Amino acid sequence: MTLGEQCRGDFPILSRLINGRPLVYLDSGASSQKPRQVLDAMRTFYEQSNANVHRSIHTLGEEATEAYEAARDAVRSFVGARGREEIIFTRGTTEGVNIIAQALGRTLKPGDEIIVSEMEHHSNLIPWQMVCRDRGAVLRAIPLQDDAYLDMAAYARLLGPRTRMVAVTHISNVLGTINPVADIVRQAHAAGAQVLLDGAQAAPHLRLDLAALGCDFYVFSGHKMLGPTGIGVLYGRREVLEATEPALGGSEMIKEVWIDHAQWNDLPWRFEPGTPPIAEAVGLHAAVAYLDKLGMDPVSAHERDLTGRCLDALAAIPGVTIYGPRNPEMKGAVVAFNVAGVHPHDGAALLDQSGVAVRAGHHCAQPLAKRLGIAGALRASFSVYNTPADVDRLAEAVARLNSEL
Amino acid sequence: MSAVQYSDVIRERFRHPRFRGRLPNPDVAFEDVNPLCGDRIRIECRLNDGRLAEAMHHGDSCAICAAAADVLIELAVGRLVAEVGRLGAADVLERLQADIRPTRMKCVTLPITVLQGALEGREVAR
Numbered sequence: 001m002t003l004g005e006q007c008r009g010d011f012p013i014l015s016r017l018i019n020g021r022p023l024v025y026l027d028s029g030a031s032s033q034k035p036r037q038v039l040d041a042m043r044t045f046y047e048q049s050n051a052n053v054h055r056s057i058h059t060l061g062e063e064a065t066e067a068y069e070a071a072r073d074a075v076r077s078f079v080g081a082r083g084r085e086e087i088i089f090t091r092g093t094t095e096g097v098n099i100i101a102q103a104l105g106r107t108l109k110p111g112d113e114i115i116v117s118e119m120e121h122h123s124n125l126i127p128w129q130m131v132c133r134d135r136g137a138v139l140r141a142i143p144l145q146d147d148a149y150l151d152m153a154a155y156a157r158l159l160g161p162r163t164r165m166v167a168v169t170h171i172s173n174v175l176g177t178i179n180p181v182a183d184i185v186r187q188a189h190a191a192g193a194q195v196l197l198d199g200a201q202a203a204p205h206l207r208l209d210l211a212a213l214g215c216d217f218y219v220f221s222g223h224k225m226l227g228p229t230g231i232g233v234l235y236g237r238r239e240v241l242e243a244t245e246p247a248l249g250g251s252e253m254i255k256e257v258w259i260d261h262a263q264w265n266d267l268p269w270r271f272e273p274g275t276p277p278i279a280e281a282v283g284l285h286a287a288v289a290y291l292d293k294l295g296m297d298p299v300s301a302h303e304r305d306l307t308g309r310c311l312d313a314l315a316a317i318p319g320v321t322i323y324g325p326r327n328p329e330m331k332g333a334v335v336a337f338n339v340a341g342v343h344p345h346d347g348a349a350l351l352d353q354s355g356v357a358v359r360a361g362h363h364c365a366q367p368l369a370k371r372l373g374i375a376g377a378l379r380a381s382f383s384v385y386n387t388p389a390d391v392d393r394l395a396e397a398v399a400r401l402n403s404e405l
Numbered sequence: 406m407s408a409v410q411y412s413d414v415i416r417e418r419f420r421h422p423r424f425r426g427r428l429p430n431p432d433v434a435f436e437d438v439n440p441l442c443g444d445r446i447r448i449e450c451r452l453n454d455g456r457l458a459e460a461m462h463h464g465d466s467c468a469i470c471a472a473a474a475d476v477l478i479e480l481a482v483g484r485l486v487a488e489v490g491r492l493g494a495a496d497v498l499e500r501l502q503a504d505i506r507p508t509r510m511k512c513v514t515l516p517i518t519v520l521q522g523a524l525e526g527r528e529v530a531r
Contacts, residue, residue: 343467345442349410349509361442375443375465405416405468 003294003302004387010035010290011385021355024390029173029201029334029381030359031223034287038226041286042279053278054252054269068278071285072268078288079218080209081235085267088241089276092232093200094123096219097167099234099271100196102247104165105131113162115193117142117150117179118371119172122364124198128167142168144371148175148324156187163193170202170218171332174363174379175324176307178202178332185215194240200224203233204383205303205333207296216240222280226384227287231280234271241267250274291384299384303333306382306391310335313395319402323377333382336363342401344376350404351378354397411468412503418472423479425471428461435523436464439515441508444470448478448519457481457489457524462516469501469509474516476500486524493517 008014011033016023025033045067051060053068069084076084090096108114114128118141132139142155150168159166166188171178181197188195196217202208204225210218218235222228236244246253246264250273255263264270291299308328314320319340325331339347348360359379362369369376380394428434428449436447446464450457460482462474477497481489494514498505505513 343444345444345467345509345512346411346469349506353410366443369443375445405411405419 002387003298004385008385018355019353024356024393026380027357027359028383032226032383034226035290037290038283038286042283045279045282052275064278068281071281074285074288075233079235080211082211083238086235086238088234088268088271089281090232090234091230092221093219096232096234097124098127099247100217101127101131103244105135108135108137110136111162112137112164113140115140115158115163115166117168118144119368120169121173124167148177150179159191163191165194167196169198173201174336174365174368176331176334177325178330201332206300210235222284225287226290228280228283231277231284246270248273303382304328306386307331307333309388309391310380313391317399334379336377336379338377339401342405344378346405347378347401350401351397356394356397410504414502415468415472418475419468422475424461424475426461426463433523433526435519435526437519439511441511446474446516446519448523450523456485467512469512470515473497473513477516490521
């Protein structure tokens with residue numbers, strides 16, 4: 001029995017029929033489904049322990065605080081961070097990038113440089129465009145090679161004494177390319193620049209060891225890794241966080257307040273103004289526990305098998321063009337493709353008629369789509385609950401697309 | 406109205422459009438983009454005596470958008486410009502005989518706003 005067959009039963013939504021056919025959910029790269037364990041944990045929290053955290057001196061407040069901080073410990077362990085003060089809860093990947101972009105932005109001088117890549121999701125591009133525009137800094141992009149990998153020689157040339165930040169994705173949400181992040185970090189640090197990695201597509205699929213990786217910041221979302229929406233994680237290396245001025249103010253991020261100034265709170269709360277997503281943290285804790293129980297190495301192997309099966313099946317269909325690396329060992333759990341003569345939105349709508357849910361469009365990476373010379377693409381993405389049969393259903397439906405239009 | 410989104414009319418008009426292509430030396434033309442999907446459609450028109458004499462559409466769009474443009478032009482050609490301006494989504498949907506989902510309504514309305522943009526441009530030029 002594959003891992004997907006083992007855990008499908010934990011995901012209530014997968015028993016739904018869509019247009020009369022059993023749902024085949026291949027859009028986990030956009031948002032994953034949630035196991036009963038996550039849903040139950042959140043329900044139990046709301047029914048038994050709901051209160052605000054940190055300030056409430058009563059039983060529920062204490063239980064809520066304990067649950068919230070326990071989630072932090074679970075995430076610390078999950079990503080291999082050295083300390084719990086390095087784990088900051090956000091609303092999601094996008095907010096994590098913005099928090100760091102805004103904080104760094106205040107220290108940018110005209111002519112300072114920020115490096116992104118041509119394969120970035122808009123969420124790891126626009127925040128940097130905004131601070132560069134505000135501060136007169138220069139945004140540079142690592143070009144993409146025709147083989148869907150980053151041009152690392154060009155990266156080495158882009159790094160310089162004015163480089164302040166290198167912000168790149170760990171795994172492309174379109175191509176699936178797994179970037180050589182250890183190398184990217186090493187070279188950036190040698191040039192005196194910080195590194196932020198967008199882990200939205202990596203954290204759900206790979207075993208992370210952020211302490212060993214050495215990046216300064218790592219951001220990801222709960223909802224793509226079996227957890228709820230509304231919560232994400234900003235990992236920051238302690239020394240770097242200590243030296244970073246918070247960009248967002250409010251309660252909880254302070255230690256003492258006067259009318260005209262304040263003293264910031266300790267890490268990690270310094271970067272968590274306002275009431276945090278508490279039930280969502282409880283849900284994320286359950287999601288991380290679920291993934292830990294399966295084991296991230298078996299999860300990666302399972303998704304690599306599905307990706308390989310999908311690449312083979314789609315490549316055998318006439319008129320199909322696949323984007324990104326063909327080697328599943330070098331690829332995350334996404335396969336982007338087009339079918340000749342079929343617009344991606346028509347393709348996705350017709351696949352939905354067969355009960356197959358995929359993403360279609362530019363996938364929030366318009367510069368990449370322009371670089372590939374396409375308006376958009378279809379994208380199948382996988383999670384723990386997918387099975388080889390799901391891939392076969394996709395391939396059958398894709399093979400029929402041309403005759404259905 | 407049929408229950409399916411990809412009705413026979415949409416499939417027929419996508420495969421065998423009657424008004425797809427370019428119009429040499431158009432009197433007015435306009436194009437726009439659907440921000441949802443990046444689809445682009447251009448409509449070129451020839452006017453005669455206050456009427457839409459001829460129109461063609463082309464661009465990079467989905468089947469629903471291309472079919473909507475095709476039936477819209479069919480509905481519009483021969484009418485007074487003011488009448489064309491009153492054509493709306495309901496008129497196009499009736500011709501398409503399709504159950505267009507809310508997420509795809511933009512695909513139907515894009516050609517309508519593009520045609521109206523072309524005709525309004527003409528009025529400004531006067």
